[in-house]
Amino acid sequence: MNARADTIAAVASAPGAGGVGVLRVSGDRAAAIAKAMLGRPPRARHAHYAAFRAADGGVIDRGLLLWFPAPRSYTGEDVLELQAHGSPVVLRVLLARLVELGARHARAGEFSERAFLNGRIDLAQAEAVADLIASGSEAAARAAQRSLDGEFSARVHALAERVVRLRVWIEAAIDFPEEEIDFLAAPELATEVDATHADLLALLRAARRGVRLADGLHVVIVGRPNVGKSSLLNALAASERAIVTDVAGTTRDVLRETIDLDGVALTLVDTAGLREAADVVEREGIRRARGELERADLAVLVSDDEHARLDADLLRAVPPRAARIVVHNKIDLAGARARREEHDGVVHLWLSALSREGLDALVAELRRHAGAEEGDAGAFSARARHVAALERTRTHFDAALAALAEHNAGELAAEDLRRAHDALGEITGEVSADDLLGEIFSSFCIGK
Secondary structure, three states: OOOOOOOEEEEOOOOOOEEEEEEEEEOOOHHHHHHHHHOOOOOEOOOEEEEEEOOOOOEEEEEEEEEEOOOOOOOOOOEEEEEEEEOHHHHHHHHHHHHHOOOEEOOOOHHHHHHHHOOOOOHHHHHHHHHHHHOOOHHHHHHHHHHHOOHHHHHHHHHHHHHHHHHHHHHHHHHOOOOOOOHHHOHHHHHHHHHHHHHHHHHHHHHHHHHHHHHOEEEEEEEOOOOOHHHHHHHHHOOOOOOOOOOOOOOOOOEEEEEEEOOEEEEEEEOOOOOOOOOHHHHHHHHHHHHHHHOOOEEEEEEOOOOOOOHHHHHHHOOOOOEEEEEEOOHHHHOOOOEEEEEOOEEEEEOOOOOOOOHHHHHHHHHHHHOHHHOOOOOOOOOHHHHHHHHHHHHHHHHHHHHHHHHOOHHHHHHHHHHHHHHHHHHHOOOOOHHHHHHHHOOOOOOO
């Protein structure tokens, strides 16, 4: 792909009216466009106050012009930025003028794509740009900034270097089989293998946490009718989002609410009560509830004294991939006290959604599952594809370990380590396909 094939332009600020609107130009014709808009050659990295004129000399707007010559720019190409008044009409006219002067409309994500193709940032950093823009909480924004600064990429590169050292060691043993020393049985190799495996597992855990911070925790509230699921949603959202009545089965559809829970983004999903229903509408609501449960990161099973014995079956119905919390609601009616217990790895909380007694314990558990309670230091944003790549890395690495331990088969181990190394390269873009790049950058906003 030729990143310098033509010059691109787009409005880089958010849609709608605002005090200031930003337009961005990148490519070989950016210098000529900057001179035409300013009336003289611009100074590098200097804010020029200018009248932005149409082809007939009339003033479209007045604002600031900034010029960033290659390679010291965001894209690595010549880059021009115009700061005008944030009227959508003014910005549209200015963009049309930039196109008249030789630019074309940029595709979604094309500026970041060029930055990647020109070596200014790697693929994980490029994705962090989009994650930073879309961050829904302070924790997510901080994590995305760390990825943009290269912290995630640095850990991937460090792990890749360890894998390369193992490959060199094993392939050297293959190339010199006549040596009396069994290099594959050396304790130094075993030590390095163990350390690399530990680093891989730690990075995988951190990436999973990064996905939760970037995307927010997907929490599905389930339970039988009339146990207080909607009341719990309202209490966590601190607003009357769901209708609450004494009539069982009030909730017929899926209700979503995105909240910022002390700096952590959560998507709460209230669902229809799970039971055998004759009503066709309620049956559809229950079907959707089970579908949400299949996609949940965390299932909050709401129960009360009346249904506690029956809810063991519902707990077993939660998919294995989802974590689970059991909320024993309505302690204000039962005369019970708020408390926390853990049974068979499942946290049980006694609380009242109505009076909010014990709700802080649930908030703490939700933050813990979202990764916030592990501390903010070192957290970075990640995506599902990063986790998938690290999972493949672990699969190939484990296969290499088995080849060495069970068969002393250096050739097989070397091949599995090569595949592990390639999987790591997919994260930063050192190993990537054009269709993957197209899919990633097409999800960006225009102008970035």
